[in-house]
Amino acid sequence: DAMVIQNPRYQVTQFGKPVTLSCSQTLNHNVMYWYQQKSSQAPKLLFHYYDKDFNNEADTPDNFQSRRPNTSFCFLDIRSPGLGDAAMYLCATSPGGLAYEQYFGPGTRLTVT
Amino acid sequence: AQSVAQPEDQVNVAEGNPLTVKCTYSVSGNPYLFWYVQYPNRGLQFLLKYITGDNLVKGSYGFEAEFNKSQTSFHLKKPSALVSDSALYFCAVRAFDRGSTLGRLYFGRGTQLTVWP
Numbered sequence: 234d235a236m237v238i239q240n241p242r243y244q245v246t247q248f249g250k251p252v253t254l255s256c257s258q259t260l261n262h263n264v265m266y267w268y269q270q271k272s273s274q275a276p277k278l279l280f281h282y283y284d285k286d287f288n289n290e291a292d293t294p295d296n297f298q299s300r301r302p303n304t305s306f307c308f309l310d311i312r313s314p315g316l317g318d319a320a321m322y323l324c325a326t327s328p329g330g331l332a333y334e335q336y337f338g339p340g341t342r343l344t345v346t
Numbered sequence: 347a348q349s350v351a352q353p354e355d356q357v358n359v360a361e362g363n364p365l366t367v368k369c370t371y372s373v374s375g376n377p378y379l380f381w382y383v384q385y386p387n388r389g390l391q392f393l394l395k396y397i398t399g400d401n402l403v404k405g406s407y408g409f410e411a412e413f414n415k416s417q418t419s420f421h422l423k424k425p426s427a428l429v430s431d432s433a434l435y436f437c438a439v440r441a442f443d444r445g446s447t448l449g450r451l452y453f454g455r456g457t458q459l460t461v462w463p
């Protein structure tokens with residue numbers, strides 16, 4: 234089945250220790266998104282790629298970076314995680330265009346100790 | 347400013363009864379409206395969307411939603427609730443932001459639906 238895969242599902246990192254979360258898709262969608270979701274809150278968009286075109290949300294901290302080496306993969310790098318970065322990180326994809334829904338991965342739950 | 351409101355944090359309903367989860371929106375231009383469901387420790391799953399056409403849209407798992415332009419609402423409904431429908435439901439509207447060719451999804455804060463046996 235075509236899908237959005239996130240690895241790992243659970244990640245524990247130490248305060249200040251860089252961490253990378255990964256997302257892959259078999260849907261061949263143009264657009265990939267990264268969201269941060271804190272407990273029972275709405276997902277907050279961090280950034281998205283339309284093909285190789287990177288779009289950063291204005292309020293996304295500089296601590297968060299992203300890479301998309303090819304259509305299938307996208308990475309979220311947190312350079313120096315703080316306790317406030319503990320959250321669920323959701324990757325989503327969609328075809329280009331406003332009318333399309335987004336397809337979400339299962340998420341990676343990040344714990345910062 | 348673009349926004350979505352889900353006025354109820356929690357909706358409780360008995361199995362077999364109809365359910366409604368409310369959503370209102372504020373957006374410039376034509377709204378593209380979506381409902382997503384989230385089960386614990388999972389990503390969001392798409393339920394249904396309104397883009398244009400018939401105001402009543404049908405989606406997955408027996409859910410439907412009615413677009414009401416005059417009331418700027420897009421309430422989610424199901425005629426007969428199941429215990430397995432218990433989850434967190436998000437309404438979202440897609441709207442343009444300046445400088446963005448894609449627009450972005452604006453989510454409501456979510457409504458926790460609990461269906462008891």
